Amino acid sequence: MISIVLPAKNEAAALVGLLPRLKEARPDAEIIIVDDGSTDDTAEVCRAAGVTVLSRPYSMGNGAAIKAGARAARGDTLVFMDADGQHDPTLIARLLDRLDEGYDMVVGARDWAGQAGVSRGIANTLYNWLASRMTGFDVKDLTSGFRAVRADKFREFLHLLPNGFSYPTTCTMAFFRSAYAVAYEPIPVARRIGKSHIKPIKDGIRFLLIIFKIATLYAPLKLFAPISIAFFLTGLGWYGYTFVTRHQFTNMSALLFSAAVIIFLIGLISEQITNLTYRRDG
Known part of the structure; x- marks a missing residue:
């Protein structure tokens, strides 16, 4: 069974169009939306679409939402994707096909055109280079939120995942450190629907800390x-x-x-x- 987990905070505008496409692409999957303290109609849109909704009384962070969804999921394969409309549900099949080749995690890798601005693109390029040097593997997209993983292996690292935005970084480095097979699948990324939750100054400092976390987490x-x-x-x-x-x-x-x-x-x-x-x- 496949469980698809989407952390969402004030993403009603995107979910109105995304959820029907997601159900059409994966009618056999369990779809879980973790409503991270939204103040819009996110929860109502999800219930109307007939998917499982886990509502948090207040915002606990993207990583906290991922952990809640992973704990609640019943599938032996977990697919994580963003709720802002950037990821095409039909691409899930490509991730799952690569997973069936014997990998423990498959990450949807963005190219430069898929980066959210020049500054984010430069930062992600730096993260990928540093992670590649640390692990000895070619890390193509360290911070991608679109990935498919084997549920039992992912849950081994729930205690390591932060409540904030750097869960993909921690997850990826943990899989490499534990000698679990990781693959990257090139994917196109659409422009997000709605306003980004990224704050340039605050998140710039956070990204700088991620660089040090990459090194200390792995070696x-x-x-x-x-x-x-x-x-x-x-x-x-x-x-x-x-x-x-x-x-x-x-x-x-x-x-x-x-x-x-x-x-x-x-x-x-x-x-x-x-x-x-x-x-x-x-």
Whole structure:
């Protein structure tokens, strides 16, 4: 059985046209709309369409909605997609076909034309590059919200998923870290219906934090070790300079060497915590 989960916040205008198309494309699927504290007619539109609605009393975030939908879903395959009309329901079949090839997750990958603006496109390109370097795999779209996954494997990582907007990032890195097979399927993306919930300044800071989260979530030592080496080499260079000019070992050199050791040890501890987080029992 297939369960399709759509997190929605004030998406009534898009859902009026999307839900009939979704039911036509996948009449056999369980469709779950998680109404994340909407103040418009989102819940009413969904009930009129005859789909399952999980209403939250207030907005808890995109990731929280995804977790609620995943817990309630009865299918052994989960499909996540946006409720703003960007994703074509007929493309679900392409994701499921790739999943049947033996993959554990298939992600709908957008090209540059599918990015929501130049700034978002540049940011996503940076995320993809960093994630590819961290994992050793070609990550084509780290933040896509259109994906099909095996339900049992996805639920292993529910405790890791944030309540905010970076659930795709966390989910993808968790699958790679646990050696689950991930594939990317190129998809076209339409312009969203309605107003975006993205706030440039607030979400710009959030995206910057995501970059660090990518590294610390997958392999912390790959982030901390280069920083530690940089501090050590800086301290060594400063010591060489002060030794030649003043014949002294200064406090600054001691501080830089100490920082290098501390940062490396933090990375080592973080690596062990990450290993415990992804440990498999039985």
